[in-house]
Amino acid sequence: MCIIIVQEIGTNQAMKEFLGILAHAKGSVKYPIRVNVLKRLSIVTTCLLMLGSIFFASFACNSSLSIYGETHSMWNTTVTVRVYANSEAKAQEAINAAFGRMVEIGDITSSFEPDSQTSRLNRDGYLNNPSSEILYLVNQSKSYSDLTEGSFDITIQPLLTLWSNDLWMETAEVQQQRIDETLPLVGSDNIETSTSRIDFDVDGMEITLGGITKGYAADEALKVLEQMGIEHALVAASGDIITSGNKPDGQPWQVALVNPDDTSQTLVTFELLENAISTSGNYERYFDEDGKVGHIIDPTTGYSAQECISVTI
Numbered sequence: 001m002c003i004i005i006v007q008e009i010g011t012n013q014a015m016k017e018f019l020g021i022l023a024h025a026k027g028s029v030k031y032p033i034r035v036n037v038l039k040r041l042s043i044v045t046t047c048l049l050m051l052g053s054i055f056f057a058s059f060a061c062n063s064s065l066s067i068y069g070e071t072h073s074m075w076n077t078t079v080t081v082r083v084y085a086n087s088e089a090k091a092q093e094a095i096n097a098a099f100g101r102m103v104e105i106g107d108i109t110s111s112f113e114p115d116s117q118t119s120r121l122n123r124d125g126y127l128n129n130p131s132s133e134i135l136y137l138v139n140q141s142k143s144y145s146d147l148t149e150g151s152f153d154i155t156i157q158p159l160l161t162l163w164s165n166d167l168w169m170e171t172a173e174v175q176q177q178r179i180d181e182t183l184p185l186v187g188s189d190n191i192e193t194s195t196s197r198i199d200f201d202v203d204g205m206e207i208t209l210g211g212i213t214k215g216y217a218a219d220e221a222l223k224v225l226e227q228m229g230i231e232h233a234l235v236a237a238s239g240d241i242i243t244s245g246n247k248p249d250g251q252p253w254q255v256a257l258v259n260p261d262d263t264s265q266t267l268v269t270f271e272l273l274e275n276a277i278s279t280s281g282n283y284e285r286y287f288d289e290d291g292k293v294g295h296i297i298d299p300t301t302g303y304s305a306q307e308c309i310s311v312t313i
Helices: 012-022 088-109 117-124 132-147 154-164 172-185 210-227
Strands: 003-005 042-045 049-051 054-056 066-074 077-085 126-128 191-194 197-200 233-237 240-244 253-259 262-272 276-281 310-312
Touching: 066 088, 077 088, 077 210, 088 117, 088 132, 088 210, 117 126, 117 132, 132 154, 132 191, 132 197, 132 210, 154 172, 210 233, 210 240, 210 276, 262 276
Parallel strands: 003 310, 042 054
Antiparallel strands: 042 253, 049 054, 066 077, 077 233, 126 197, 191 197, 233 240, 240 276, 253 262, 276 310
């Protein structure tokens, strides 16, 4: 098993274009990036707040600014917004607006809400008058599928449903049979989009936008904070960590990768300035009781990705 770390990719926008790829990424990556083979890792930022295996910390060295923040449950994970502001009222208004924007995105992309645009598309096989938001996310996802040669594919939902329905309890022969029956439903090239409609070309197709939503929503939340005059902020949607500006003392935000078995051991420290970092791994969420079938499924095989335990960009 390995962890792949891309230590530098450029601007925040360039970084964001890769955030969605992580969630359903195949075990191997075919691009010229620096690769470090390490033990099981998780992202930790040097902070006071503990959020699962993620820690966030900042210290207001500018006496006119104080740090404020909230953590909410969203997308079956936790999302944190931290801002520096000169008053609690200003901070609260900005934080509320940031979470409000993320809720808007979640209402569109959720496949658990029966009336969401994603659920209607999955149920009917088409969606008339799609919002610009879902149209953008679907088109971006199709581009990512091309970029990764099918390793990232939002039409993987039927395979996820198989494993969620205890496919792991079946014999290897039954597993392969059901996967073979389902794989024809997977393929982003079978999604047709226009400004007025989204269509599935194959009956029974379904999409999941979970692999792109959190990173996109975090980026949008940061835009809201900046529009409201917040110059120093951090948004963390599970493993997607995005920052605005530097810390008030002029130093960049620091994000450290640590060994979860020994949190005193820092393996890599990143300095973020108008940038982002994202991680996704197959070691925390599983379909089975023994932790052998991770939640990241390879769209080309239908089985849990096994080659890499975690990817950080």
